[in-house]
Amino acid sequence: MCAKPLTPEEKYNLISRNLQEVLGEDKIKSVLKERDLKVYWGTATTGKPHVAYFVPMSKIADFLRAGAEVTILFADLHAYLDNMKAPWDLLALRVEYYEHSIKAMLKSIGVPLEKLKFVKGTEYELSKEYTLDVYRLTSVVTEHDAKKAGAEVVKQVEHPLLSGLLYPGLQALDEEYLKVDAQFGGVDQRKIFTFAEKYLPQLGYAKRAHLMNPMVPGLTGSKMSSSEEDSKIDLLDSPANVKKKLKKAFCEPGNIENNGVLSFVKHVVFPLLNESEGFVIKRSAEFGGDISFENFDALEQAFAKEEVHPGDLKAAVEIQINRLLAPIIKEFETPELKKLAQKAYPAPSKQKAGNQSGTDELTPSKLDIRVGKIVEVSRHPDADALYVEKIDLGEEQPRTIVSGLVNFVPIEEMQNRMVVVLCNLKAAKMRGVESQGMVLCASVDEPKQVEPLCPPEGAVAGERVFVENYEGGSPDVVLNPKKKVWEKLQVDLKTNGDRVAQWQGNNLLTKSGGTIRSKTMTGAPIK
Numbered sequence: 303m304c305a306k307p308l309t310p311e312e313k314y315n316l317i318s319r320n321l322q323e324v325l326g327e328d329k330i331k332s333v334l335k336e337r338d339l340k341v342y343w344g345t346a347t348t349g350k351p352h353v354a355y356f357v358p359m360s361k362i363a364d365f366l367r368a369g370a371e372v373t374i375l376f377a378d379l380h381a382y383l384d385n386m387k388a389p390w391d392l393l394a395l396r397v398e399y400y401e402h403s404i405k406a407m408l409k410s411i412g413v414p415l416e417k418l419k420f421v422k423g424t425e426y427e428l429s430k431e432y433t434l435d436v437y438r439l440t441s442v443v444t445e446h447d448a449k450k451a452g453a454e455v456v457k458q459v460e461h462p463l464l465s466g467l468l469y470p471g472l473q474a475l476d477e478e479y480l481k482v483d484a485q486f487g488g489v490d491q492r493k494i495f496t497f498a499e500k501y502l503p504q505l506g507y508a509k510r511a512h513l514m515n516p517m518v519p520g521l522t523g524s525k526m527s528s529s530e531e532d533s534k535i536d537l538l539d540s541p542a543n544v545k546k547k548l549k550k551a552f553c554e555p556g557n558i559e560n561n562g563v564l565s566f567v568k569h570v571v572f573p574l575l576n577e578s579e580g581f582v583i584k585r586s587a588e589f590g591g592d593i594s595f596e597n598f599d600a601l602e603q604a605f606a607k608e609e610v611h612p613g614d615l616k617a618a619v620e621i622q623i624n625r626l627l628a629p630i631i632k633e634f635e636t637p638e639l640k641k642l643a644q645k646a647y648p649a650p651s652k653q654k655a656g657n658q659s660g661t662d663e664l665t666p667s668k669l670d671i672r673v674g675k676i677v678e679v680s681r682h683p684d685a686d687a688l689y690v691e692k693i694d695l696g697e698e699q700p701r702t703i704v705s706g707l708v709n710f711v712p713i714e715e716m717q718n719r720m721v722v723v724l725c726n727l728k729a730a731k732m733r734g735v736e737s738q739g740m741v742l743c744a745s746v747d748e749p750k751q752v753e754p755l756c757p758p759e760g761a762v763a764g765e766r767v768f769v770e771n772y773e774g775g776s777p778d779v780v781l782n783p784k785k786k787v788w789e790k791l792q793v794d795l796k797t798n799g800d801r802v803a804q805w806q807g808n809n810l811l812t813k814s815g816g817t818i819r820s821k822t823m824t825g826a827p828i829k
Contacts, residue, residue: 310334313368317341317513320361320569322489325499326511333483340482341365341513344375344423344473347396350647351403352534353566353623356411357518359404360573361486363413372418373480376400379423380472383465395646397422402639403537406630411574426479427472435478435505439471442504451497454490474498477510484511518569519552519562538631538643541624548620552799553612558602563612563619568598571622583610583618666791666805667775670726671742671767672696673757673812679716681708685733689716691741693723696764701725704737710752722755722767722803722810722818726781727788744797744826753823755803758816767818770808795828803828 308316313334318324333339343358345351365372378393401420408415426432451470473494477485485495495512503509535547553563571581580594581601589611595601604610634640674693677700682688687708692700703723707716724740731737745752757765781787794806803810803818810818820826 308368313339313370316364316368317370319364320515320573321513322516323492323514324511325495325514326484326509329509329511330484338369338371339365339484340371340373341484341486342373342375342476342480342482343486344377344380344476345400345404346377346381347393347400348381350536351400351407352536353539353627354518354534355404355407355537356570356626357515357566358486358488359407359411359413360570361513361515362408362418363411364573365486366413366417373482374404374418374420375423375476375480376420377423377473377476379427380469383469383472392646395642399642399646402633402642403630406633407537407626409633410626410629421480423472423476427476432475432479435475436468436471438505439475439501440468443471443501447497447500451493453493470494470497471501474502478502478505478507482510484513486513487515488517489514490517515569518565519560535623535627537627538634539627540631541620544620544623544627548616548623551616553616555612556606556608558606563616564602564605566619566623567601567615570626571619572598581618583614585611585614589614664787664790665772665775666769666808667772668778668781668787669724669769669791670777671810672723672725673761673763673765673767674701674721674723674741675763676716676719676721679713681713682733682735688732689713690735691716693721693739693741694763695723695725695739696762701738702736703739703741704732704735705741707741707743707752707754711754719754720757720761720763722757724788726777726779728780728783742803742828744803744820744823745829746823746826751823751826753820753826755828756819756821758812758818761812761816765812767810767812769805770811772805772808792827792829797823797826797828799824 310331314331317330317339318327324330330339343362345355345358362372362374376397378397381396382390382393405415405420408418445467448467448470452466470493473491474497477498485498487495492512492514495514499509499512535544539547548563551563553561558564567581575581580596581598582592582594584592593604593610595604601610605615634643672695674695676691677694678692680690682690682704687706689705689707691703691705693703694700701723722742724742725738727740729736729738741754743752743754757767778787791805796804797820798804798807801820801822801824803820812818
């Protein structure tokens with residue numbers, strides 16, 4: 303017996319459910335009255351896909367149920383342009399890894415692959431026509447708009463590379479070259495979507511609709527990140543690892559805000575349940591016995607009232623995650639795919655002590671970062687926003703360092719403060735005063751907030767700070783400004799959901815093993 307065809311309204315409801323925002327709702331409804339929607343979702347092939355990728359996959363399943371034609375774009379060129387987060391020589395391998403991973407995920411949730419089209423960005427983005435359109439776009443796009451468009455997606459630095467400014471334009475052009483009606487992505491891409499709506503018509507191309515998923519928090523309560531190990535569950539994690547990571551996950555009793563466990567249930571588990579299925583939480587008889595929820599709202603209300611214990615919720619989610627991952631893990635057990643995973647994502651090698659800084663390998667061991675103690679501080683005589691500090695770094699004499707912290711830290715809190723200092727920047731004059739290093743801070747632009755990093759308790763002035771897994775090697779005497787060593791390494795420095803300072807997910811540590819932290823800021827760039 304054939305299923306009854308969906309009406310345009312039913313199709314739209316499927317397409318739009320659980321989304322945070324839809325731009326161009328009328329356009330989508332108009333298309334659905336005439337034919338099925340054409341939509342694309344792109345993913346930059348950088349870090350390993352993780353369990354949060356089931357969030358867009360479950361929406362792709364909705365699109366397909368609504369009869370949409372779906373294109374999945376492996377954005378390899380975008381991955382390279384985003385401050386070279388994916389080295390060129392690894393791009394082809396990572397695209398292959400992504401394709402196997404995403405196909406395995408879709409099979410895991412019962413999505414028929416014959417209804418999908420997979421496209422690699424470099425298949426058309428290097429063509430003459432596309433390249434000419436990039437040049438046409440650069441003739442109408444301002445630097446301000448390009449930087450603003452990529453603010454939530456492209457790594458932000460004080461002096462951005464041109465590649466990062468090109469990124470939003472390429473993503474906009476993809477809509478035209480993939481011949482779609484709508485683009486689907488996270489709400490963090492909203493500025494790129496509105497950029498596309500503004501500039502594509504200026505090239506004579508149609509304005510597309512945009513479908514936006516909410517940002518799902520990771521297990522630590524902040525954004526789920528490929529580079530933050532504890533915030534995500536890898537697609538190939540064993541049941542033991544799933545249990546361990548869920549045990550550490552943020553899931554405060556009664557708290558439904560930034561709760562990654564609840565969000566996963568809302569955006570992945572419920573959309574994938576069959577109509578006859580409920581979400582079952584198993585409990586012992588003394589705690590009320592098993593309980594089943596037919597919809598997420600009922601579960602959320604029960605959790606908010608503390609009628610569902612976090613431990614029981616995590617146990618139920620653990621069962622669902624392992625059910626999703628089991629066929630993916632099985633598929634990747636073949637020698638070919640194991641080898642592919644190792645090649646596409648080689649483990650960071652610990653540097654040997656004998657490795658000198660004369661090598662061209664760009665690793666954080668090149669940075670001379672030390673714990674410092676501010677022994678004297680005053681206002682800069684010619685700049686209202688600057689402090690001039692004398693900082694003890696374990697050398698014969700304290701160093702003079704100029705910091706723009708006047709508007710963020712009262713002067714009385716600067717005196718005798720322990721800080722973290724980058725010591726091998728080339729000395730530079732700041733309004734007439736030579737600065738011999740930089741106090742490292744967690745910093746965000748909107749709203750502007752700057753907070754000096756805090757060494758661990760007991761750290762002493764001059765103590766070396768290094769990045770976990772990069773303990774060996776000697777730092778450069780002076781970082782070469784022409785090679786932009788600091789700028790290239792800095793883009794991967796940030797605080798994680800627990801306020802720990804990290805480089806590519808590896809903790810910044812002192813010799814005694816203590817972690818470097820921000821006092822209050824999570825997910826903030828360090829500069």
